[in-house]
Amino acid sequence: MKTLFLGYGNIDRQDDGVAWHLLCEVMRRLNYPPPQDPEGEMPIIMGDFTFDFQLQLMPEIANDLGGYDRICLMDAHTGNVPNEVNIEHVNPSYQSSPFTHHMTAGTLLSLCEVIHHHIPETILVSVRGYEFLFTRSLSAATADLIDPAAEQIINWVK
Amino acid sequence: MVAQKITIEPVTRIEGHAKVTIRLDDAGKVEHAYLHVNEFRGFEKFCEGRMVFEMPNITPRICGICPVSHHLASSKAGDAVMGAPAPRPAQLLRELMHMGQIVQSHGMHFFELAGPDLLLGFDSDPATRNVVGLLQANPELTVKAVNLRKWGQEIIATLGGRRIHPVFSVPGGVNKALKKEEREAILAGYDDAIATIKIGLDIIKGWAQANVEDINKFGVFPTGYFGLVDPENALELYDGQIRLLGSDGKQLEKFEPSHYLDYIAEHVENWSYLKFPYYKKLGYPKGVYRVGPLGRLNIAEKITTPLANEELKKFKAMNNGKPVENTLHYHYARMIECLYAAEHVKDLLDDPDIFSTDILNTCHNPQPEGVGVIEAPRGTLIHHYWADEHGKIEKVNLIVSTGHNNWAMCEAVDSVAKTYITGPNITEGLLNRVEAAVRAHDPCLSCSTHAVGQMPIIIEVRDTQDNLVQTISRD
DSSP states (O other): OOEEEEEESOTTSGGGGHHHHHHHHHHHHTTOOOOSOTTSSOOEEETTEEEEEESSOOGGGGGGGGGOSEEEEEEEEOTTSSSSEEEEEOOOOOOOOSSSOOOOHHHHHHHHHHHHSOOOEEEEEEEEOOOOOSOSSOOHHHHTTHHHHHHHHHHHHO | OOOEEEEEEEOOSSSSOEEEEEEEOTTSSEEEEEEEEOOOOOHHHHHTTSBGGGHHHHGGGTOSSSHHHHHHHHHHHHHHHTTOOOOHHHHHHHHHHHHHHHHHHHHHIIIIIIHHHHHHOTTSOTTTSSHHHHHHHOHHHHHHHHHHHHHHHHHHHHHHSSSSSOOOEETTEESOOOOHHHHHHHHHTHHHHHHHHHHHHHHHHHHHHHTHHHHTTSSBOOOEEEEEEOTTOBBOSSSOEEEEEOTTSOEEEEEOGGGGGGTEEEEOOTTOSSOEEEEGGGOTTTTOEEOHHHHHHHHOSBOSSHHHHHHHHHHHHTTTTSOOOBTTHHHHHHHHHHHHHHHHHHHHHTSTTTTOSOOBOOOOOOOSEEEEEEEETTEEEEEEEEEOTTOBEEEEEEEOHHHHTHHHHHHHHHHHHHHHOOSSOOOHHHHHHHHHHHHTTOOOOOSSOOOOSOOOEEEEEEETTOOEEEEEEEO
C-alpha cells in the first residue's frame, strides 16, 4: 500500500514545527534514516513509503495525492483540541477563513477527491503545542508527546 | 427586542487571534460592527540584537503566509543600512521573485478564497460554496487555477534554490544568478498563466455586470489611497516612490519611502492590538487610506504592460477617472495586478541583464538606519531598521500591509453589516457577506502558519448585558 507521511508547520516557531520532529521519529521507527535538514530535499521515497515536510498545506499538493492509498498528515494544535495527541480520520470537507491563506486537511482531501476521483484513507495526527516562540527546539511538554504520537502512527501503518 | 452582540470568531492556531463583533440595538438593527485583533506577536523586539545581514533570513520565518515579501523588503532595508545598493541584475532577479509571489498569492486568493463567493453566490449552500464546489461546477477552471498558483510558486523556488524559506536576496544583492534552462522553464508556463488570468478577469467583469446593485452598496466609502509608483506614476510593485491620493483623487504627497515617518503616524484603539496608520497632515480618521490592489490601481495612472494597461483603463472608467471606492472591486483590481505581474515576468526574462553574474555589491558604507519598502500582494510593506556601526540591529519598525488597511476593513465590516443585517433573523449568507468584506482585503493577521483540523466560525449573539442569547456556528 502506497503511504504518504506528510508533516507540516513552521519549524522556526517552536512547537508549530512539531510535525518535523514527529516525521523524523516515525522514520526512525520504520528503520529509515531521518533527514538532517528540514529545508533539504524532499520528499524522501522509500519503497511504498513517501516522507515529506511542508511549511503549510497548499492547493497544489492535492495534485500529488492521487497515487496514494493512505496518507498520514502530521501537525500541531492548540488547546482547542482536547487530546494532547489527537488522531482523527479525515473526510473530504471544506473550510475557509477570511483572514489568511490557510488550508485544512479536509479541504485538501476534497480537492484530491474531485481532481483524482479518489479518496486515500487519511488520518490527521496532531500534537499539542504549548509554546510558539522563535526557536527550533520544542517545548518540554510537546517534546514528551513525540513518542506516544509516533507509536500510534506506527500502529496505524502496521 | 433586546440589543444584541454577534461575534464571528474563527478559532485559529494562536487562540484569540481576531474576530468580528456585530452589535445590534434594541430594534434589531446593526448599531456597530468591527474587526478586532486580540493578539500581537511583537516580532520587532525579537529582531533587536541580530545582525542586519541575518534579517532577510529571519523575517520570512515570522509568518508562513507571505515570506517572500518580508524577504525582499528586509533585503532592501539591509541595502540601505549597509550602504550597498544592489546592482541592476540583482534588482531584476528580486523583482522576478516578487512577481512570482504576486501571481501565486493573487491567483490563490481570487480563485480559491474569493472565487466561490463570486461564482457560486453569497447565499449559496456553504457546503458547496468553496473551491471544491467550484471544482465540481467547473473542474477544468479549478485545475487551471491550481496550476497558475504553482507557476508562481515555481518561480520563487527556482530563484530561491530550495523549497522552504529560500535564501536568495541578501543586503547588497542576491546570491544566485539565473540559468538559461531556468528561464526556459519559467517561460514554458507563461502562456497558460496569461490565459488563466484572462479567464479570471472575464469572470470578475461578468460578475460585476450582473451584480451592480450589490457592488454599489457593499462597503463603498471614501478614503485616501497609498502605494508605490514609478516616476511617471505607473503601477509599481517592487521599487519607486510612495504616492498618496486623497479621496477626491488629487495627489496629496509623493515622497521617498525612507521618509515615511514624516507622513504617517499610527493611531491606537483599546479594542485591537492592530494599529491604524493614517496621514499625519489630515489627522485620524480623516487621514486614513487604503493599500493593496484597490489602492494601487487608484494611485497608478497607467501600467507598463499592454494587457494590464488596457484593463486599467476599463477599471478607471467605472468611476469616470475618480477613485474606485467599492470594496468588492478589490477582486477586479487584484486580477489586473495578477495580469501585470505575469506579463512583467516575461519582460524581466527578456531583459539583457537577466543572466548577469554582477549580482552582489560588496562595497559597504554603513548607515545608522535604513528603510525597505515593497508592495506585497496585500499592500505596502515597510521594514525600517536602526543599526550600530557593526550592523547590529538596535531597533526595528515594521508596518505590514494589513495594518495600513485596518481602518478600511473595520469600516467595510461596519458598512456591510449595517446594509445587510436589518433584523434579528441573521442567516448564514448575511454573515458570509460580513466575512467577504474582510476577505476582499486579503488580510494576513497570522504570524504563525496555519490552523489544524477544523476552523469553525462561531457567532455569539449577546445582549447588552453580555448574556449569551444564541450561538450560531459553522463547523
